[in-house]
Amino acid sequence: MTFNRTEETFQLLKELVSIPSPSGNTNEVIRFVEDFLTKIEVEHKRNRKGGLIATLPGKDNSQHRMLTAHVDTLGAMVKEIKSSGRLRIDLIGGFKYNSIEGEYCQIETSSGKKYTGTILMHQTSVHVYKDAGKAERNQVNMEIRLDERVHNAEEVRALGIEVGDFVSFDPRVEITQSGFIKSRHLDDKASVAILLQLIKLVKEEKIELPYTTHFLISNNEEIGYGGNSNITPETVEYLAVDMGAMGDGQSTDEYTVSICVKDASGPYNYELRKRLVRLAEANNVGYKLDIYPYYGSDASAAIRSGHDIVHGLIGPGIDSSHAFERTHQSSIENTGKLLYHYLQSEMNY
Structure with missing residues (x-):
């Protein structure tokens, strides 16, 4: 048995x-x-920050593992x-206006109403603006064109739209016949x-994990503090x-699992990294080691918060990060396989 749920994972991801x-x-x-x-039927609870923690009991409850994704x-x-x-x-999070x-985007008001729009340069029309291609893509020049008959601020406010309303971007998700999403x-x-x-998979196959394992679905990683709390003392x-x-300069690709050795926060735990590599090689998992110079994770946030833990970072290879992203089913499969074997491995510290 191993991780063999790539198709189901793609549909869930969609x-x-x-x-x-x-x-x-x-x-x-x-x-x-x-x-x-x-x-x-998996035990779970919310934390006060609005994240979610699921727990699977293990043979050893005196030592715990925690995995997180945001x-x-x-x-x-x-x-x-x-x-x-x-x-x-x-903007919310680290990306560029361009x-x-x-x-396409959606604006959600504080009362729950939702409106659509398009994010455009103010100087979009080349028939009107000579500098349409040269003007800087920034907060001053970019704006949302609402899909509503509004001509001034008063008419916009009459819809219920106000400063502080959240804007989300259309994902434009597509799964290709060649195995990309x-x-x-x-x-x-x-x-x-x-x-x-x-x-x-663990639940259905009744797999007994060696350690009680928590899964934190964090909800503030993009702003730096999603996974820095609710970590059990064990x-x-x-x-x-x-x-x-x-x-x-990166070795990461869209077909393997990436094992991060260092990011902007510094090196990840060396012993854990080496064990992840041994697990990948022993179980025919395609992997790449890599360094991300402008990157931080929930694990590095946890370390900065003072938690006495062994920390690591892995994940599928994603092209065009923080823009219009893409990965392949091979990367999803290799990441799932490595995690499957990691969950059942011994820590031996």
């Missing part, structure tokens, strides 16, 4: 990315995960209602889908399951 969940507004997607865990995504907030009836936005130019928010809903399928190992970033 559902997850289709639920808007920018950091700060994740209740709907957390409810979705709660429903999933309730159906498979369900919050990049997004924005309404910064200003302009006199023209368009909206200025403020990556959302031309994107391309969508916004694969960071980190790809890993959430993998963990949920793993929990289901927790020895803390493994963040997040994306592997691709680009020049």
